[in-house]
Amino acid sequence: MIRLPRSFYDRDTIMVARELLGKTLVHVSDGVRRAGKIVETEAYLGPHDLAAHSSRGLTPRTKVMFGPPGHAYVYFIYGIYFCMNVVTEREGQAAAVLLRALEPIENVDGRTCGPGLLCRAMKIDRRLNGHDLLSDDFFITTPGAAEPFQTGKGPRIGVDYAKHWAKRHLRFYIRGNSCLSRRS
DNA sequence: TGCACGATGAAC
């Protein structure tokens, strides 16, 4: 199975967010291989993007976002959930793509619609923060037989505090997919 | 050292 190369992530974040749609996220843990099709993403463009965690600057929490592309930025939110991002662009550019929803493919138990549920079902937690996505146990790949689809876009979810950045269409999804966020 | 709140999800 061919993993996406580093160069895929080392590009414009919006482009990466759009092209991650339809790709397959794979995580192997405890000898179990889990996989899901990415159907919804959000782009967080960097420190100037007021909705991005990196807009607070380089902190212990956001360190991974400032690092090299192709790594996972996993953070804990609301005392309950984890959310997973893919770090994009060259080192020093603190940008990332949030994975918001998957479609189950293999060994996924529980729902995968929403960033918190997605991580729970894929067994993704803080141990995977900073993990290289070109490793053997955690990576993204292009499916063999990909069905064609149309993409849609809209404002990001839950970032109303980000002033004009909240209005920008930086959320992308596979149009018509049953697994999309309620709010909008 | 303390405290307000969040890139959520589920219940009411």
Place this chain on the structure above:
DNA sequence: TTCATCGTGCAC
């Protein structure tokens, strides 16, 4: 609309 639940970041 409210609440669970706790780490993070910033005020003091």
